[in-house]
Amino acid sequence: ARISDQAFRVYMTLKSYCWGKKRTAYPGKERLALELDRSQSAIYRALVELKQHGLIEITERPGRSNLYTLKLPSENDHGMPETAIERLGPSRHIRNRKQTKKQTKILLLLRQMMQM
Numbered sequence: 001a002r003i004s005d006q007a008f009r010v011y012m013t014l015k016s017y018c019w020g021k022k023r024t025a026y027p028g029k030e031r032l033a034l035e036l037d038r039s040q041s042a043i044y045r046a047l048v049e050l051k052q053h054g055l056i057e058i059t060e061r062p063g064r065s066n067l068y069t070l071k072l073p074s075e076n077d078h079g080m081p082e083t084a085i086e087r088l089g090p091s092r093h094i095r096n097r098k099q100t101k102k103q104t105k106i107l108l109l110l111r112q113m114m115q116m
Contacts, residue, residue: 003053009036010046011055012106014068023072028065072110 003011013035017025029047033040047068050056059067 003049003055004046006036006038006042007046007049007053010043011050011070014056014070015106018070023070024067025070026061026065026067031065 010032013032014025014027017027027035029040029043032038032043036043047056047058051058055071057069057071059069061067
């Protein structure tokens with residue numbers, strides 16, 4: 001099953017917080033909600049969905065924001081084959097063209113990383 005559009009956007013936003021080859025980020029739910037113009041509960045549901053699909057690990061840090069480790073699809077707990085990078089694609093049409101172009105670029109970069 002594919003992830004929801006909201007989960008995809010949260011994943012891509014988390015990815016934008018990762019610098020260089022690092023795959024960890026620690027923005028707060030409040031910041032994600034503000035950046036994506038969604039409620040904190042919607043962000044929480046998207047994070048849970050990403051975790052269930054094995055695309056992120058969440059490390060709770062009391063008194064601070066959580067640490068999110070993004071996992072490439074080939075590294076998730078489901079043993080998903082590398083060609084399943086498509087799982088990261090949105091399941092419905094995205095209205096924002098700039099967002100779509102950015103997501104396409106990121107998907108292409110992820111595919112290139114998978115081929116290394």
